[in-house]
Amino acid sequence: MLELYQFEMSHYAEKIRLILDYKGLDYRKVEVTPGVGQIELYQLSGQRQVPVLKDGSEVIADSTAIADYLDKRYPDKPIIPSDPKQKGLCLLMEQWADESIGLNARKGLIGSIGSNQAFRTALLPNSVPDVFKNLVGAIPHELFGFLGMGIGMGPEAVKDAQAALKRDLTALCFILREQPYLIGDTPTLADFAVAGLTMYVKFPTGSYLNIPESLKGKGISGIADIGTFEPFFTWRDKLYADFRKSSPFAASVSGSPTSIDID
Numbered sequence: 109m110l111e112l113y114q115f116e117m118s119h120y121a122e123k124i125r126l127i128l129d130y131k132g133l134d135y136r137k138v139e140v141t142p143g144v145g146q147i148e149l150y151q152l153s154g155q156r157q158v159p160v161l162k163d164g165s166e167v168i169a170d171s172t173a174i175a176d177y178l179d180k181r182y183p184d185k186p187i188i189p190s191d192p193k194q195k196g197l198c199l200l201m202e203q204w205a206d207e208s209i210g211l212n213a214r215k216g217l218i219g220s221i222g223s224n225q226a227f228r229t230a231l232l233p234n235s236v237p238d239v240f241k242n243l244v245g246a247i248p249h250e251l252f253g254f255l256g257m258g259i260g261m262g263p264e265a266v267k268d269a270q271a272a273l274k275r276d277l278t279a280l281c282f283i284l285r286e287q288p289y290l291i292g293d294t295p296t297l298a299d300f301a302v303a304g305l306t307m308y309v310k311f312p313t314g315s316y317l318n319i320p321e322s323l324k325g326k327g328i329s330g331i332a333d334i335g336t337f338e339p340f341f342t343w344r345d346k347l348y349a350d351f352r353k354s355s356p357f358a359a360s361v362s363g364s365p366t367s368i369d370i371d
């Protein structure tokens with residue numbers, strides 16, 4: 109069976125989970141423990157980031173390479189168009205989603221965590237005792253801003269990221285006014301990349317992800333909580349309803365990578 113080494117909270121992993129579900133491929137999630145689990149991931153794949161797909165003796169790192177592998181190895185329900193113009197547009201949009209939406213969403217989320225106490229406690233795993241959650245909740249948001257600055261994500265960088273995301277979502281709303289999917293009449297890699305990488309912008313509702321209920325429908329303030337981008341999120345909700353499978357039970361996330369059967 110296919111194995112997906114992942115973080116449940118990874119938006120690049122979500123792109124691959126959407127593709128696996130669309131293609132109807134059964135897979136086992138292997139939740140990687142940040143830090144220690146990434147050492148084992150390095151031994152497996154030669155790098156430390158998720159997602160990594162293991163298919164028998166094949167090990168593929170990077171969501172773009174995984175999507176390409178899956179479409180070649182499992183060609184039913186293709187996600188990369190064969191028409192040259194559509195293919196070019198699809199691959200460009202995937203690249204743009206990975207680089208623009210993916211990176212800006214991460215920065216934007218850090219900004220929202222810093223400024224919203226309830227949000228930052230909700231992001232902690234369920235296994236964290238309430239006493240620690242309360243401590244994290246009590247950290248003043250200035251300190252989060254300071255921590256962000258230390259890793260190159262000061263308030264200006266967060267503001268720029270949120271502005272870029274608004275431009276991205278505006279562009280997507282224009283395209284979706286004209287057609288049901290981003291490249292045309294059928295779903296492609298572009299749709300799954302955009303849907304997956306907007307996970308932090310607004311966490312999907314429903315039972316697709318093993319995340320706290322209090323996070324669902326929430327996201328980057330000034331984007332997730334205003335009506336302007338509703339056409340985009342309505343489109344994404346439909347994509348989830350049509351193609352994403354529900355996650356039947358909670359994943360455990362302690363120790364080294366743990367095999368979790370989801371079929």
Ligand SMILES: N[C@@H](CCC(=O)N[C@@H](CS)C(=O)NCC(=O)O)C(=O)O
Nearest residue numbers: 118119120156157158159170171172
């Ligand atoms: N270009 C990569 C990006 C993957 C990525 O950024 N993964 C993050 C999680 S969302 C990660 O593994 N971070 C841990 C680290 O960098 O140590 C892809 O498309 O798969």
